Amino acid sequence: MMQNRAKTVLEVEGLRTSFFTRKGEVKAVDGISFYVREGETLGLVGESGCGKTVTGLSLLRLLPEPAGRILDGKILLDGIDLLALSKKEMRAVRGKVISMILQDPMTSLNPVYTVGEQIAEPVRQQQGLRGEKAREAVIAALRLLHIPSPEVRLRDYPFQLSGGMRQRVVGAIAMSCNPRLLIADEPTTALDATIQAQYLALFKEVQRKTNVAIIFITHDFGVVARMCHRVAVMYAGKIVETAPTEVIFRQPWHPYTAALINSVPRLDRKVERLYSIKGQPPSLINLPPGCRFCPRCPKEREICREREPEARQVGSEHFVFCWQVS
């Protein structure tokens, strides 16, 4: 309940992002709204192509131009609309106020610079620190992520580190300027199970220390259960359900959320047959009218095919976009 009183860091309203391709407009993100509070982790869950990564990139205004464009909506960070900022003002936001961790540390780190140089880059750019001060900030960032003997490690190149250590370095870069919001895009997918558990525990600790708000993009409900306070489930460019994590596992309302949770094999009980959702997600160029999930939905009705469902509140901080609910 403490979280309810915490300050809202980010508020997104009606965000629409499209890619304009030769085949037509791809509606990657189509009118989504959500918020994150201080010290809170919001899980953005969905399958590939549902728009989770595009959402993350839209928040940082890092879409590949000119194909990708934000068409509509508001992104309010501590009350300031990021979409109204100039390019130069936006540059001061990236890495300092909002930072991002990408999935594969092998591709997000530069192989020809040492780890120390790469962490020092945002420190110099965004905080204007130089020399010994910058070095101290780099070491502090490495310490925050529990990298052993940071004074030595900062002279290493990425190839000298293991996968888990590399991802910690990426975390150190992201946290080096003490951001308000961290977007973590599948940060543990490339890691082994025991290393993933270490990394998640580490991030919980970092969050306790810094009170940073985190948007955790993932497809893995196991990670969600361990990391997130609230979850937003995305399907074909829309959020279909948001709820506190314990609630979404106990009582998922949307048929897609329920199906996703049930289709994951369980370690704690024997299942003979997995629940599987028939068919595949729709093409984002040619979306069905009405609810996007209805061609695959076991509970589809007449109205689902005709009109898009609106948000209904079914509990505290629990919203569902489904005609079943009304």
Add this chain to the structure above:
Amino acid sequence: MLEVQDLKKHYPVTRGLLQKTIGTVKAVDGVSFQIERGRTLSLVGESGAGKTTAAKAILLLEQPTAGSILFEGKDICRLPPARLKTEYRPKVQAVQQNPWSSMNPRMRVRDIIAEPLEVNTRWKKKQIDSRVEELLQQVGLMPEWAERYPHEFSGGQRQRIAVARALALNPALIVLDEPVSALDVSIRAQIMNLLKDLQDLYNLSYLVIAHDLATVRFLSHSVAIMYLGRIVEYGEGEELCTNPLHPYTRALISASAMTAQNMEEDNGARIILGGEMPSPVNPPCGCHFHPRCPAATDRCAVEAPAPKLYGTHYVACHLCE
């Protein structure tokens, strides 16, 4: 049906112009297991544990350094190549992890599935065509899609094509190397159900390589947990998942357990291992796991534990004694 005894695969580490050997990587170091007809064995472990190397040795893509692989009673490492081609290779097929790289993008689906038939049988084109059609139906694809190219399919559909190709010769054993880890959650369930159905239908044996224990519990009858080239725990899957004995197995289960039920007991009960898997070039002495083991004793650092039978599963750990 398949019995692997004390399998070893060591790679030399060489240096310099003369390729002087300065060490060995013991990728697989004395692994034994067996697979019965119609059953599934899973090899589980983190990257570098040696599970893929073990699978490669079974497919004879790598010549084992030592040990034997018995298939239907014959030691396949000693069979002459001509007999291998008729008696072993057609009966053991593989499905790879990534359906984007396991198919030639310039071949039509028909040719991809027909290739094993063209190589191994003298069937006429008509026979092959009808077999391809039958296979496509079996894996849940439309027979008229045979003329398409791989890029026209989604990941799940491609993995179905890969399964169809593996089934073409009516094999006895299919080696599945991370068959679902490249797929989306909702598609994974479809493929896993398909694999189970096919197993029941044809009495197939599977060797599954995986890192996710929940997937493994669903698919397999028995499970072997590998750590740094050795099997640390091996036994019936149900028993192993509900009553793990080796500290590494416990940590793995703890790391991959999900869902709300165990969220409450989350803090405290969860085992988070420190450190990382050591390099196989220079593995720790004694039990390979001892530097990360929460309960290691002095003995663990000196003496490598031999696998012993406890109840229904084998465990290689001094602490269980």
